[in-house]
Amino acid sequence: MEKQLTVGSVLKSILDERGIRVRRLAEETGINEQTLYSVIRRGSSKMDIESLLTICKYLGVSPEIFNPDPGAVAGQNGIKPAATERERELATLIREATDSGATAKEVRLALELIKQIQALQ
Numbered sequence: 001m002e003k004q005l006t007v008g009s010v011l012k013s014i015l016d017e018r019g020i021r022v023r024r025l026a027e028e029t030g031i032n033e034q035t036l037y038s039v040i041r042r043g044s045s046k047m048d049i050e051s052l053l054t055i056c057k058y059l060g061v062s063p064e065i066f067n068p069d070p071g072a073v074a075g076q077n078g079i080k081p082a083a084t085e086r087e088r089e090l091a092t093l094i095r096e097a098t099d100s101g102a103t104a105k106e107v108r109l110a111l112e113l114i115k116q117i118q119a120l121q
Helices: 007-018 022-029 033-041 049-059 085-099 104-120
Strands: 073-075 078-080
Touching: 007 033, 007 049, 022 033, 022 049, 049 085, 049 104, 085 104
Parallel strands: none
Antiparallel strands: 073 078
16 A cells, blocks of 8 residues: 655655754744644645745755645645646646745735635625
8 A cells, every 4th residue: 555645744755865954944944843743743745935935945845746636736834736737737837936935924825816806705
């Protein structure tokens, strides 16, 4: 039986592979150490987007690495599989924004603006 990939299991794998301790990740990113341990130990499939993007930037990885679905979408409650073409487009925009140096706060604000525009349509 295959083990389901989760944010926690992928994060643990990357940290183990690179010899990075959770304490160091917490110190370098400013994310609470207990939060990181909780995500890893529980094999959590969710993490808030700001923390996830901060970890991705520190590790030099794309957010998509935390979800095997290449059309994954980042939202306020973490990453979930994309259900629509529009969500896949948003995932691409998020990846491009983070690749070009946008901060997690800027990405979150952009997502909020998109949500408001969609509500008006």
